[in-house]
Amino acid sequence: MFASYLPTIYVHPTLIIFGIIAFLTGSLMELVIIFSLVFIHEMGHYAAARLYDWQVEKVVLWVFGGVLITNTNEDKRMLEEFMVTIAGPCQHLFIYFAITAFTKLGWIEGTISELILYYNLLIFVFNLLPIWPLDGGRILFFFLTSIFPFQKAVQMILLISMCSIILFFLIYTWLYTFALSILLLCLFLFLDNVLEWKRRFIKNIQFLLQLYRRSWKPASTYNLLVPADTAFHKVASCFYREKLHKITVVYSRDTTVTMEEKDYLKAYFENKNFNVRIGDYLKQLKP
Template sequence: MNLTNYVPSIHIHPVLYIFIVISFITGTFLELFIIFFLVLFHELGHYTAAKVFKWRIKNIVLWVFGGVMDTDEHGNKPMKEEVLVTIAGPFQHLIIYFFCFLAEAFQIFPLSVLELILYYNTILFIFNLIPIWPLDGGKLLLLLTSAYFPFKKSYHFTILFSMVTIVIVLIIQLLFFPFTLSSFFIWIFLFMENRTDWKQRFYVFMRFLLRRYDGESSINGVVPLHVASESSFLEVFSQFRREKKHPIYIIYPGNERKSVDESDCLQSYFYEKAYNHTIGDIFLYK
């Protein structure tokens, strides 16, 4: 039996080492240990649900107040699966509440330790549901918007909304609340993560298209697209929605129309490398 199929590869994000140093300086190592355990338990919830659906998982990266399960499956799996995998993390915190109830009843932990576990469990539970990428709330926001809008537009909106929200939170914190270095680091870290993802948005979109080209995307419905003949392939692809099959109607001058399948468009772009051609030119004589 290969244990690597059941035990995730876990990595520590460099930002966590900063908080370890801070915890030693401030004498809050117990608090950090509790947070680390809660974050690990949270991520194991995502991991377990993903393994049930047979997702391909690279590793789990842990950082303070959260973590990331590295997988290539986002964007091409059924949305119901992604919702279940996403909420499996926050669900773990409900299990923690139950265990805390038992621990209090049987006096397993000192009351002071139990209060810390309950406090940080609540903080992590609420924090991860904030609609900021890549928190679970941000992933749910992306899933919600991509159910009604094209994937590219939904992804861009989620990242931009997250960065704007983080800036607003930082301004409010600096103006109206006592300054705390750990909180400041967390928000800056989240902002930099979103900034990195914004820079890589084209590659995320290409991965989304390649999954469709390879036939790995889930389909649940048909939405026709009407595009002008002078449209580029990327302009057409930017209208693609998750779980929707797109018959494409090309509108030529004189209102002449020609229908093509989305798979033919993806074939022309990725296999025939029609990067610099309009969709009308490629399919005019086909």
């Protein structure tokens, strides 16, 4: 009965690798604690997603974090995504108060309690680093998309993320000692960001498709001025989240033509006018 409320759980191969390392080094208790904390963290994301009726496909668990895989075609609002994102880190605050209370009641031994609270703090802080796809990276991405066009924000968060991974590894190695587990973790995150960088234009196309299928009207309108000789597909790189775009194509100082967002996106997806200049395309529409 309880299992019906849980999502499909997928254990990432990196967690299996860390499990083998933990077994060989006699650190199984630490691994169990970390896995339990990560599971509770992801269930926080999942519970918040269910409150907003998101279609959750699966939850991927790996060391020090996880990923909630949802339907990318869903019409999600930024506030909803933000609330689902912070629901994960909030679980660590509940865990802290719960473990502290259980320790005072004598339900948990002091040494085990200290170990749980140590890893709870470690996972909490680590997940708030500006690294994609950690929660800190996603939170930073929300702020970037509120200032910059979506495509530029994607490029910025990935560059910041890759630099942060390298910086984190160097600082950790300098303050402590070299650790194979940290190296593997950073390597996995860095390669994942490299893969996301290669897919950044696909991510923008998915974003445009969400705009095209949007069932609600944004509160603000963004007037986008573009020269008539701008390539049709280049206009899409200037689109923002949660704004209704009104495209003004400038032929000359006194000659402009306005194009609605829906009309542009329909042409983008249905007519495949990628390389034609937007000014030439609008001229073709005239009878």
